[in-house]
Amino acid sequence: MLWQCIKMAMKAIASNRLRAFLTMLGIIVGVVALVVLVSFVTSAGDAVTDQVEGLGTDLIRVSIIDDGGRPLQLDELPAFTAHADIGAVAPTNQISATARFGHESGQASVVGTTFSYAGISNLELLSGRFLQTADVTNSTHVAVIAESDAEELFGTSHVVGAELALDGRPFLVVGVIADQESLTSLLMPGYTIYVPYTTAVRMSDNLASAVTTIMVSASGTDMHAAETAIDEMLLNRFRRDADAFEIFNQALMGEALGQITHMLAMLMGGVAFISLLVGGIGIMNIMMVTVTERTKEIGVRKAIGAGRWSIMLQFLIEALVICLIGCLIGVIFSLGIIEVASIVAGDLMDFHLSPGAVSVAMVFSIFIGLGFGLYPANQAAKKKPIEALRY
Amino acid sequence: MITLDQVTKVYSIGGEEVRALDGASLHIAQGEFVAIIGPSGSGKSTLMNIMGCLDTADSGIYELDGQRIERYSENELARIRNRKIGFIFQSFNLLSRMSAEENVELPLIYQRLSGRERKQRVAEMLALVELSDRKSHKPTELSGGQQQRVAIARALAAKPSLLLADEPTGNLDSRTGKEIMALFHRLHAEGNTIVIITHDQNVADQAPRRIRILDGRVQEVA
Ligand SMILES: Nc1ncnc2c1ncn2[C@@H]1O[C@H](COP(=O)(O)OP(=O)(O)O)[C@@H](O)[C@H]1O
Ligand SMILES: [Mg+2]
Numbered sequence: 085m086l087w088q089c090i091k092m093a094m095k096a097i098a099s100n101r102l103r104a105f106l107t108m109l110g111i112i113v114g115v116v117a118l119v120v121l122v123s124f125v126t127s128a129g130d131a132v133t134d135q136v137e138g139l140g141t142d143l144i145r146v147s148i149i150d151d152g153g154r155p156l157q158l159d160e161l162p163a164f165t166a167h168a169d170i171g172a173v174a175p176t177n178q179i180s181a182t183a184r185f186g187h188e189s190g191q192a193s194v195v196g197t198t199f200s201y202a203g204i205s206n207l208e209l210l211s212g213r214f215l216q217t218a219d220v221t222n223s224t225h226v227a228v229i230a231e232s233d234a235e236e237l238f239g240t241s242h243v244v245g246a247e248l249a250l251d252g253r254p255f256l257v258v259g260v261i262a263d264q265e266s267l268t269s270l271l272m273p274g275y276t277i278y279v280p281y282t283t284a285v286r287m288s289d290n291l292a293s294a295v296t297t298i299m300v301s302a303s304g305t306d307m308h309a310a311e312t313a314i315d316e317m318l319l320n321r322f323r324r325d326a327d328a329f330e331i332f333n334q335a336l337m338g339e340a341l342g343q344i345t346h347m348l349a350m351l352m353g354g355v356a357f358i359s360l361l362v363g364g365i366g367i368m369n370i371m372m373v374t375v376t377e378r379t380k381e382i383g384v385r386k387a388i389g390a391g392r393w394s395i396m397l398q399f400l401i402e403a404l405v406i407c408l409i410g411c412l413i414g415v416i417f418s419l420g421i422i423e424v425a426s427i428v429a430g431d432l433m434d435f436h437l438s439p440g441a442v443s444v445a446m447v448f449s450i451f452i453g454l455g456f457g458l459y460p461a462n463q464a465a466k467k468k469p470i471e472a473l474r475y
Numbered sequence: 476m477i478t479l480d481q482v483t484k485v486y487s488i489g490g491e492e493v494r495a496l497d498g499a500s501l502h503i504a505q506g507e508f509v510a511i512i513g514p515s516g517s518g519k520s521t522l523m524n525i526m527g528c529l530d531t532a533d534s535g536i537y538e539l540d541g542q543r544i545e546r547y548s549e550n551e552l553a554r555i556r557n558r559k560i561g562f563i564f565q566s567f568n569l570l571s572r573m574s575a576e577e578n579v580e581l582p583l584i585y586q587r588l589s590g591r592e593r594k595q596r597v598a599e600m601l602a603l604v605e606l607s608d609r610k611s612h613k614p615t616e617l618s619g620g621q622q623q624r625v626a627i628a629r630a631l632a633a634k635p636s637l638l639l640a641d642e643p644t645g646n647l648d649s650r651t652g653k654e655i656m657a658l659f660h661r662l663h664a665e666g667n668t669i670v671i672i673t674h675d676q677n678v679a680d681q682a683p684r685r686i687r688i689l690d691g692r693v694q695e696v697a
Contacts, residue, residue: 088584384568389557389585391550470529
């Protein structure tokens, strides 16, 4: 009986293709909106999460907020690495400066740090060397620059040995690193240039020599152990004042970002769901017309022996089939749109179909088909046979 | 097998009562071929609708196959129509989207017969009305006479105990009408119980038993 009903539904739909398609359009648009929007949001979220993870989920950042008159000095840091759970520790500070080479110039964020930073942030050295301990000790004017920044400023990435000016002071480029797909480099325009920590301190009137930001990596994969270790050591250092510093775990940030994208996806999905509902109303409208148009058919079927339930099932399945075909077309359209978006976005972002959105669209389409098909189907089922025959 | 006793059916339109059937009594035995004649508006279709369980009487008794058809539920009536009654309409009432074969198959689907049984029965019925070579044709691709033969095959498919035909030749030219009447005679000879409603005296004259209906009352015609 069910299979017969599906066959009848297909036949009815095939007999009026244009109308069926127009009826489906609402569902198609709704499904496309749902699938594409949610896919975009989750794709973007995944990309951001990837980048955060690219920064290293095995990375902890500590900010010293209030040192209580006992500032943390650079030479205290090596003691932290002595702990078994901690891999490396690097201080960072940051100033803004104008970078110039010949006629080319631009705003640069100058990061002052030490040798350990390269390992902690997974920097990949392409040529030359990274900052060394001697550079920090002697406050030398050396700089490490990212590949694409070098190409922009110098016109080439073979810049080891070249000289650039930062706020008018000459710096020798000693190393080139691969571009980091970091969140900060995405959000902040301009060059990123690494210089010795002490050199950066001297370049700026505002930077004190005291360490206020530390990057910490775990010795193994156990982030929690490393976090606990640094927390305990800093508590000891700052007389057990928990407000003296703040520990920021990159992995937690990833989780937080995940939650934000999830919420955003839900929101978008909710908006798209409304258009799906409107599509459902369209289906109900057409089904009402169909039932009226086919009153005679209903009468004949009843005369031949169709019960209430058979007629009900027939029209319900017709609405359901329309919804599911619409859903299928919508998913196919969505695939196309996402494919095109991926091509347009290029390397910037990789869009992919969200399987969750597809299943939600599928389930909603079924419920909409049943929900909005129910009333017209019942109208059909309750027609009196003689009256329907006389129509 | 059919007994009507003092059956009445009253329609009221705008406060005015129309007694479509006014104490109609009738007995039809198994295997009979009966023509019901009467002028337009005399209550023939009303009578057929009650006999066919499409409608129920306001008062009186209707017995089909020893079963009193009274306050049955809609679904029970549908079941009786499906198993016991074969309808043939003046305007054929085939479903236009379906082929001849599929139209004949329809009552069998509602009987929930298996696919194999249905196929076999449909082939048998189309052969009976000599339309095996037109089984894939849609109603619009068939002549009026052919369409009525498909409708007869559909009515017969469920092997009903009673064939009810309301003006079956009314939409056909006289030659095709004669062919259809010949088919009814053959079906009667094979043991089917047939009731034909007509206002055409020529058609009625071919039936072995004739009943006249006038102002909702039934009388035997000698
Ligand atoms: N559904 C209805 N509502 C009101 N009056 C009806 C209805 N059906 C039939 N009638 C009336 O009942 C009478 C008998 O009708 P019907 O049985 O169709 O006659 P016939 O088939 O002999 O022409 C007619 O006067 C007709 O107007
Ligand atoms: Mg009539």
